[in-house]
Amino acid sequence: MGISHYLKEIGRGKQGARALSREQAADLFGQVLDGTVTDLEVGAFCLAMRIKGETPQEMAGFLDATAARMNRVASADGQPVVVLPSYNGARRLPVLTPLLALLVARRGLPVLIHGAATESTRVFVGEVLRALDIEPMSTLHPLAAGHAYYAPTELLHPGLKRLLDVRRVVGLRNSAHSLVKLMNPCDGPAVIVSSYTHPEYALSMAAVFELMQSTALLLRGTEGEAVADARRLPQMDGFVAGRRVVLQEGQRGTLTDLPDLPKDTAAASTAAYIRDVLAGRQPVPSSLALQVEHILRLASPS
Numbered sequence: 001m002g003i004s005h006y007l008k009e010i011g012r013g014k015q016g017a018r019a020l021s022r023e024q025a026a027d028l029f030g031q032v033l034d035g036t037v038t039d040l041e042v043g044a045f046c047l048a049m050r051i052k053g054e055t056p057q058e059m060a061g062f063l064d065a066t067a068a069r070m071n072r073v074a075s076a077d078g079q080p081v082v083v084l085p086s087y088n089g090a091r092r093l094p095v096l097t098p099l100l101a102l103l104v105a106r107r108g109l110p111v112l113i114h115g116a117a118t119e120s121t122r123v124f125v126g127e128v129l130r131a132l133d134i135e136p137m138s139t140l141h142p143l144a145a146g147h148a149y150y151a152p153t154e155l156l157h158p159g160l161k162r163l164l165d166v167r168r169v170v171g172l173r174n175s176a177h178s179l180v181k182l183m184n185p186c187d188g189p190a191v192i193v194s195s196y197t198h199p200e201y202a203l204s205m206a207a208v209f210e211l212m213q214s215t216a217l218l219l220r221g222t223e224g225e226a227v228a229d230a231r232r233l234p235q236m237d238g239f240v241a242g243r244r245v246v247l248q249e250g251q252r253g254t255l256t257d258l259p260d261l262p263k264d265t266a267a268a269s270t271a272a273y274i275r276d277v278l279a280g281r282q283p284v285p286s287s288l289a290l291q292v293e294h295i296l297r298l299a300s301p302s
Contacts, residue, residue: 003028003037003045011048022211025061026068029175033069033159046166046174054175056207062179063212070157072187075110076142080189080215080299085181086115087164088197088224089122090265096288098128099274100193100227101148103284103292109299110143114185116153118167118177123265125225126150131271156185181226182208191298193291195221206237206244213242215298219291220250230259230285238298247294259285 006028009018020028031037032045054062075081082104086097101111117124126136129150136150143149154161163176181194182205192214196202202218209216219236222229228236235250260282262269276282284292 003031003041007041007044007048010052011044014051014053017048017052019055020058020061022057022061022064025058026064027061028065029062030065030069032163033065033157035159035162042163042166043170046163046170046172049175050172054178054204056204056211059175059179059182059204059208060211062175063183063208066157066160066179066183069159070183070185071140071155072185073112073140073151073156074142074187075189076144078188079109079145080191081143081186082109082111082295082299083184083186083190083192084111084113084226085183085192085194086113086125086225087118087177087180088221089117089119089124090270091122091223092265093222093229094262094265094270094273095123095125095128095225096222096227096230096270096274096285097125097225098132098134098148098271099277100288100291102132102274102278103288104295105146105148106278107292107296108146109296110145111148112143112151112185113148114151114153114156114180116161116164118164123267123270126152127267128270128274131267132274151185153180181205182212182214184212184214190215191295192216193226193295194218195224195226197221197224202237206239209239210242210244215240217247217291217294217298219248228285228287228291230261230287233287233290236291236294238294240298247297248290259283 233251236248238245238247
C-alpha cells in the first residue's frame with residue numbers, strides 16, 4: 001500500500017497542500033500506527049502535517065484509525081468515565097491535573113488520566129501521581145467509581161506512543177500530540193476533558209468534537225494541561241454527543257482570591273499542595289471547583 005501518494009498531497013507546503021478526505025486520512029494514519037511504513041515516511045508525514053495543519057475532517061479520520069486499533073478501557077459499573085489527557089506537563093506552573101482527577105473521583109465517577117512524557121525538560125503527570133502514591137496501570141482493567149487511574153499511552157496503543165516520541169528526534173510536535181487530546185479511549189460512555197493553548201485551536205477542536213459526536217469539555221487549559229488555570233476563570237465549552245452547550249463564560253484578568261500555589265513545579269511540592277487541598281487545609285481553587293461541576297453536568301445531562 002504505502003503512503004507516498006498521500007505525502008504528495010499533504011507535502012506541497014502550506015499554500016499548495018491539499019486536504020485529505022476523512023477516509024483517506026484514516027487509511028494514512030492507520031498505516032503509520034501499524035508500523036507498515038518506513039521511518040523516513042513517518043518523518044515526512046509528521047513534518048508535512050506540521051506545516052499544513054490538520055483539517056477537522058483529517059483529524060476525525062486520524063481518530064477513526066486510532067479507535068479501530070486502540071486498547072479500550074471500560075467503567076466497572078457503566079458510569080461515564082471522565083477522561084483527562086495529560087501530555088504537556090509543567091513548565092512554569094505546577095501540574096494540577098491529578099488534583100482535578102481526584103476532585104472528580106471524590107464525587108463518585110471513575111477517572112482515567114492518560115499521558116506520556118514527551119520531552120525531558122518538564123515535570124509530567126506521572127511523576128506527580130507517583131508522589132501521590134498512584135502508580136500507573138500495568139494492564140487495562142475496568143475502572144471503579146470513585147477512583148482515579150493513570151494509563152500510559154503505550155497501554156492504549158504502542159504505535160501512538162512511538163509517534164509521540166518522534167518529537168524527541170525532530171524537536172517538533174506532530175498530529176499525534178493533537179489527537180491524544182481529542183480521543184476517547186473508553187468502551188462505553190465518557191466525558192473527554194480537553195484543552196487548547198491558542199484561541200484558534202478552540203475552533204478546530206470544537207469542530208472535531210462535533211464530527212466525532214463526542215461528549216466533552218473544552219477550555220484554554222494551564223500550559224496545555226486540561227485543567228483550569230487556578231489564577232483565572234477561563235471560558236468552558238461543552239459538547240453532548242457532539243452538540244455544543246454553554247457551560248461557563250470566561251472572565252478577563254486575574255482572579256482576586258488567588259490560591260497559595262506551590263512556589264515550584266517539582267512533583268513533591270505539587271503533590272503536597274494537592275494533599276492539602278484534598279484534606280481541606282487549602283481551599284479548592286474556584287476555577288477548578290467550577291470545572292468539576294461542569295464535568296459532572298456533562299456526565300449526567302438532563
